[in-house]
Amino acid sequence: MNKIIECLINKKSTCIPIWFMRQAGRHLPEFRKIRFKNPDFIKLCLNSSLSTKITLQPIERYDLDAAIIFSDILMVPYALGQEVIFKKNKSPKLSEFNLKTFLNNDKITFSKKLYPIYKAIKESKKKLKKKQSLISFVGAPWTILIYMLSLKNNDNKLQLDRLKKNSFEINLILDKLNDYLSTHIENQINAGADVVQIFDSWAGLIPEKELYNYCYIPNLKIVDFCKSLKIPTICFPKGIGKRYKEFLEIVKPDGLSIDYDLDPYWARSNLENVCLQGGLDPKTLLKKEKIIYKEVDKYLTIFKETPYIFNLGHGLLPETNPDVLRKVIERVRKA
Numbered sequence: 001m002n003k004i005i006e007c008l009i010n011k012k013s014t015c016i017p018i019w020f021m022r023q024a025g026r027h028l029p030e031f032r033k034i035r036f037k038n039p040d041f042i043k044l045c046l047n048s049s050l051s052t053k054i055t056l057q058p059i060e061r062y063d064l065d066a067a068i069i070f071s072d073i074l075m076v077p078y079a080l081g082q083e084v085i086f087k088k089n090k091s092p093k094l095s096e097f098n099l100k101t102f103l104n105n106d107k108i109t110f111s112k113k114l115y116p117i118y119k120a121i122k123e124s125k126k127k128l129k130k131k132q133s134l135i136s137f138v139g140a141p142w143t144i145l146i147y148m149l150s151l152k153n154n155d156n157k158l159q160l161d162r163l164k165k166n167s168f169e170i171n172l173i174l175d176k177l178n179d180y181l182s183t184h185i186e187n188q189i190n191a192g193a194d195v196v197q198i199f200d201s202w203a204g205l206i207p208e209k210e211l212y213n214y215c216y217i218p219n220l221k222i223v224d225f226c227k228s229l230k231i232p233t234i235c236f237p238k239g240i241g242k243r244y245k246e247f248l249e250i251v252k253p254d255g256l257s258i259d260y261d262l263d264p265y266w267a268r269s270n271l272e273n274v275c276l277q278g279g280l281d282p283k284t285l286l287k288k289e290k291i292i293y294k295e296v297d298k299y300l301t302i303f304k305e306t307p308y309i310f311n312l313g314h315g316l317l318p319e320t321n322p323d324v325l326r327k328v329i330e331r332v333r334k335a
């Protein structure tokens with residue numbers, strides 16, 4: 001039995017599958033070792049044998065129900081012709097966006113550039129047990145756009161004037177992005193991915209009256225596309241607060257990942273007919289054991305009667321101690 005699929009599709013509430021956003025990454029010493037030898041992050045993501053290895057590292061260490069493919073949401077702007085630079089402890093930087101270059105892209109070249117990711121999915125899938133899912137992902141169009149156009153300042157505030165002044169261009173880019181993201185999803189599914197998670201990490205920056213235009217509709221198009229391919233989706237519209245309810249009513253994904261700012265009691269009573277995921281603040285895992293268990297138990301109790309996937313309210317922090325994570329997993333397993 002594949003627990004994640006049972007939970008997402010059949011809305012089963014008697015098991016609690018578990019995996020972690022950013023489980024394949026910096027909290028693991030075995031990842032840091034590889035990363036140290038591979039200073040170019042994009043190249044590392046495009047090295048199929050290493051990215052397969054990194055995808056499987058958390059699975060080898062812990063008792064998890066899913067692997068998430070080691071890649072990044074910014075591989076899409078990379079494949080669309082922008083240079084992407086990752087500097088330690090800084091927000092990733094992209095070379096200046098050029099509309100003409102962007103519009104001159106084609107799907108065949110795009111898919112070719114990302115081929116090593118699909119190869120890594122195929123290889124990772126072979127190594128997983130039947131009961132374990134392989135999660136693929138994309139960034140939602142808005143979140144990708146934030147990076148492509150450098151639409152936020154260093155203090156994470158949105159440049160609203162640019163958003164308003166260029167709304168025609170922005171809608172055009174979002175629409176085109178949707179096509180490429182669909183291609184990327186389809187390629188990942190064909191390679192063997194079982195689930196698609198859609199990260200809208202910067203949805204919380206969208207002005208309220210623009211949420212339909214920049215968040216709900218683009219997410220809906222992707223979810224509907226995945227439905228047409230019969231593949232389950234988990235959406236993560238981080239930071240939109242009580243608008244989670246409206247998001248759910250419109251987008252209707254199979255799963256909904258809640259962030260650490262959302263009150264879990266509110267989520268349980270207001271977000272119905274969906275499999276909920278996550279919520280626990282990643283910072284909690286840096287605290288004393290007693291506090292960690294209290295918080296973990298809180299989420300387990302609140303979501304006891306509903307289909308729920310244990311995860312966090314955002315990605316694992318690099319400072320997380322792997323031994324602590326192992327104990328959290330054991331505790332969830334015993335629940």
Ligand code: CP3
Nearest residue numbers: 021022023024025026035068069070071072073199201315
């Ligand atoms: O384990 C996994 O979850 C799979 C791999 C994964 C990465 N990025 C690897 C990564 C996934 C699912 C992502 C998604 C991603 N990337 C998101 C959405 C989720 C979120 O965190 O909100 C976003 C916004 C990005 C963009 C991005 N990539 C940022 C902002 C950064 C730098 C800061 C950070 O959070 O690490 C990255 C780099 C990145 N992506 C690293 C890893 C392991 C660190 C690279 C390094 O070693 O320097």
